[in-house]
Amino acid sequence: MGQITLNQVTKSFGDVEVITPLDLTIEDGEFAVFVGPSGCGKSTLLRLIAGLEDVTSGAINIDGKNATNVPPAKRGLAMVFQSYALYPHMSVRKNIAFPLRMAGLDKAEQNRRVEQAAAVLNLTDYLDRRPGQLSGGQRQRVAIGRAIVREPAAFLFDEPLSNLDAALRVGMRLEISELHKRLNTTMIYVTHDQVEAMTMADKIVVLNAGHIEQVGSPLDLYRAPRNLFVAGFIGSPKMNFIEGAEAEKLGAHTIGIRPEHIAVSESDGPWSGVVGVSEHLGSDTFFHVHDTGLADTIAVRADGEVGFRHGDRIHMTPRADVIHKFDAQGMRLP
Amino acid sequence: MATQHSRSAARLMMAPAVVLLLGWMLVPLTMTLFFSFKKYLPLRGDSLERGLDWVGFANYVRFIGSSSFWPSVQATLIIVGGVLVITVVLGVLLAILLDQPFWGQGIVRILVIAPFFVMPTVSALVWKNMFMDPVNGILAHLWRFFGAEPVSWLSDASVQSIIMIVSWQWLPFATLILLTAVQSLDSEQLEAAEMDGASPLMRFWHIILPHLSRAITIVILIQTIFLLSIFAEIFVTTGGSFGTRTLTYLIFQRVVDSQNIGLGSAGGVYAIILANIVAIFLMRIVGKNLDR
Numbered sequence: 001m002g003q004i005t006l007n008q009v010t011k012s013f014g015d016v017e018v019i020t021p022l023d024l025t026i027e028d029g030e031f032a033v034f035v036g037p038s039g040c041g042k043s044t045l046l047r048l049i050a051g052l053e054d055v056t057s058g059a060i061n062i063d064g065k066n067a068t069n070v071p072p073a074k075r076g077l078a079m080v081f082q083s084y085a086l087y088p089h090m091s092v093r094k095n096i097a098f099p100l101r102m103a104g105l106d107k108a109e110q111n112r113r114v115e116q117a118a119a120v121l122n123l124t125d126y127l128d129r130r131p132g133q134l135s136g137g138q139r140q141r142v143a144i145g146r147a148i149v150r151e152p153a154a155f156l157f158d159e160p161l162s163n164l165d166a167a168l169r170v171g172m173r174l175e176i177s178e179l180h181k182r183l184n185t186t187m188i189y190v191t192h193d194q195v196e197a198m199t200m201a202d203k204i205v206v207l208n209a210g211h212i213e214q215v216g217s218p219l220d221l222y223r224a225p226r227n228l229f230v231a232g233f234i235g236s237p238k239m240n241f242i243e244g245a246e247a248e249k250l251g252a253h254t255i256g257i258r259p260e261h262i263a264v265s266e267s268d269g270p271w272s273g274v275v276g277v278s279e280h281l282g283s284d285t286f287f288h289v290h291d292t293g294l295a296d297t298i299a300v301r302a303d304g305e306v307g308f309r310h311g312d313r314i315h316m317t318p319r320a321d322v323i324h325k326f327d328a329q330g331m332r333l334p
Numbered sequence: 335m336a337t338q339h340s341r342s343a344a345r346l347m348m349a350p351a352v353v354l355l356l357g358w359m360l361v362p363l364t365m366t367l368f369f370s371f372k373k374y375l376p377l378r379g380d381s382l383e384r385g386l387d388w389v390g391f392a393n394y395v396r397f398i399g400s401s402s403f404w405p406s407v408q409a410t411l412i413i414v415g416g417v418l419v420i421t422v423v424l425g426v427l428l429a430i431l432l433d434q435p436f437w438g439q440g441i442v443r444i445l446v447i448a449p450f451f452v453m454p455t456v457s458a459l460v461w462k463n464m465f466m467d468p469v470n471g472i473l474a475h476l477w478r479f480f481g482a483e484p485v486s487w488l489s490d491a492s493v494q495s496i497i498m499i500v501s502w503q504w505l506p507f508a509t510l511i512l513l514t515a516v517q518s519l520d521s522e523q524l525e526a527a528e529m530d531g532a533s534p535l536m537r538f539w540h541i542i543l544p545h546l547s548r549a550i551t552i553v554i555l556i557q558t559i560f561l562l563s564i565f566a567e568i569f570v571t572t573g574g575s576f577g578t579r580t581l582t583y584l585i586f587q588r589v590v591d592s593q594n595i596g597l598g599s600a601g602g603v604y605a606i607i608l609a610n611i612v613a614i615f616l617m618r619i620v621g622k623n624l625d626r
């Protein structure tokens with residue numbers, strides 16, 4: 001069980017309102033990702049849910065019960081911190097057992113649960129080491145182990161992968177997703193990386209400057225971003241925005257077209273420009289096209305074998321059915 | 335090549351300092367050792383020019399055989415131990431207190447350090463005359479205010495009084511070192527423990543105290559080195575009577591009061607041995623704590 005509801009929650013530090021009135025429901029068993037640029041209040045929101053910060057106003061309900069003034073330990077939530085926050089003087093076993101010890105479980109039960117968590121997380125061989133003797137990925141797993149032994153109603157992750165290198169990050173991403181599938185427990189995951197959000201989430205919550213820009217499944221957000229901010233934030237490389245005459249033709253102030261929805265050719269297409277930087281990933285090639293008369297640069301994704309070079313003039317055709325239209329306020333037009 | 339070059343250059347440049355320090359240490363040490371094997375009573379006409387009589391280990395036997403020797407070792411250990419316990423316990427508590435945000439934190443922190451700047455002689459005299467004086471001291475007034483008989487601290491509770499005075503001087507040092515250690519604790523660790531269901535007392539015991547163990551060891555080590563040789567505080571208060579005669583003070587009395595330099599030097603050698611036993615003991619603990 002782990003349904004979490006925020007009702008008109010705000011948070012201020014002194015005079016600065018970091019979270020503006022915010023409503024949000026996270027369903028039981030859901031993998032929710034809070035994503036947004038650095039400093040937008042993701043961690044603060046997570047800490048409010050955890051109880052590590054007190055709300056300035058509003059209410060937080062966990063499983064239908066008002067938890068606004070319940071201390072963190074009593075909320076039944078477990079948190080994995082960005083710095084892992086392992087206890088350096090305790091062995092891995094003691095680290096994982098710590099919440100159980102605090103809960104007063106007997107030794108045998110503690111050991112049983114620790115061994116079980118260690119088996120799930122491939123930590124069995126490291127149980128007697130200190131955190132200082134582990135690699136980043138292993139420390140991360142210990143932190144997760146400490147969270148799962150408590151059998152919490154929900155897991156809270158605050159940018160858990162940001163201290164890992166790129167290859168490990170992909171691996172841990174999969175492990176956390178698998179863990180979620182296996183445990184079927186609510187997870188709230190904070191990240192500034194939209195790729196993590198897209199790949200892991202059931203539900204993405206896009207935050208910006210303390211308020212919610214949009215809530216939806218990864219594909220909802222990709223297909224129908226509610227405004228320019230979400231359109232620019234979700235998807236990589238970023239959506240191209242075009243203003244002026246080209247947009248007015250479609251009755252919009254701004255139009256957006258994703259790089260993967262533009263076809264390139266040597267000779268035909270309504271738009272044309274000069275290739276600047278091209279990034280070859282093997283499977284795909286990204287061209288950054290200048291002098292189009294539409295925007296500074298237009299990013300285009302083409303097949304990996306397309307061989308345009310720097311300085312070539314090329315032609316582009318946007319797919320008409322996936323052009324996003326926005327009004328002068330930046331809101332999506334139907 | 336370059337590193338080897340700079341290494342020998344470094345040796346060369348450090349040489350004067352090393353030689354000076356070695357001389358500074360070796361000359362007095364050798365002289366102490368030398369005198370400890372001689373009969374040297376200046377008042378009886380012994381002098382270096384006339385040559386001193388070699389007496390073998392007689393001074394050592396006499397120093398250790400004196401009825402004041404073991405009580406002085408005991409007094410030393412009690413005073414050092416007492417001061418260590420008080421400064422570490424109160425130091426930890428004060429450090430945690432000072433780490434909390436409160437109004438006027440900066441000023442309070444400076445005030446806490448202040449006793450460390452007062453010279454030992456001065457602070458001991460202030461304690462003796464203004465606090466502990468059985469007639470005019472503040473404590474005497476306090477006792478009388480509550481209708482109790484004032485205590486003559488320095489004669490009836492002499493060892494405790496000395497411990498008190500010395501602790502007051504060293505508490506700032508302990509607090510300062512422990513405060514920096516408390517401040518270096520990652521707050522996420524405390525938050526993690528809080529979420530794990532640890533009460534404030536449990537957080538202190540399982541997270542804060544282990545984090546402080548290094549700093550505590552360092553405080554104990556440094557303080558022990560200095561506390562083994564406290565002198566001024568005893569000299570200006572009890573003058574070594576009422577059970578406050580430490581080893582250091584006993585040596586002083588042998589050399590200055592009894593004018594027996596040979597005997598005092600033998601005592602000095604015992605003090606060196608005692609200090610080294612304590613140091614080895616401490617180094618073991620420190621080594622274990624610093625390795626991590």
Ligand SMILES: Nc1ncnc2c1ncn2[C@@H]1O[C@H](COP(=O)(O)OP(=O)(O)O)[C@@H](O)[C@H]1O
Pocket residue numbers: 013018036037038039040041042043044045
């Ligand atoms: N304890 C605090 N006191 C004052 N301001 C804070 C505090 N914690 C966070 N903030 C401010 O709140 C804003 C949001 O912070 P945070 O939630 O950490 O952002 P994010 O995790 O999205 O990067 C930032 O502008 C930050 O400076």
Ligand SMILES: [Mg+2]
Pocket residue numbers: 042043044159
């Ligand atoms: Mg953050």
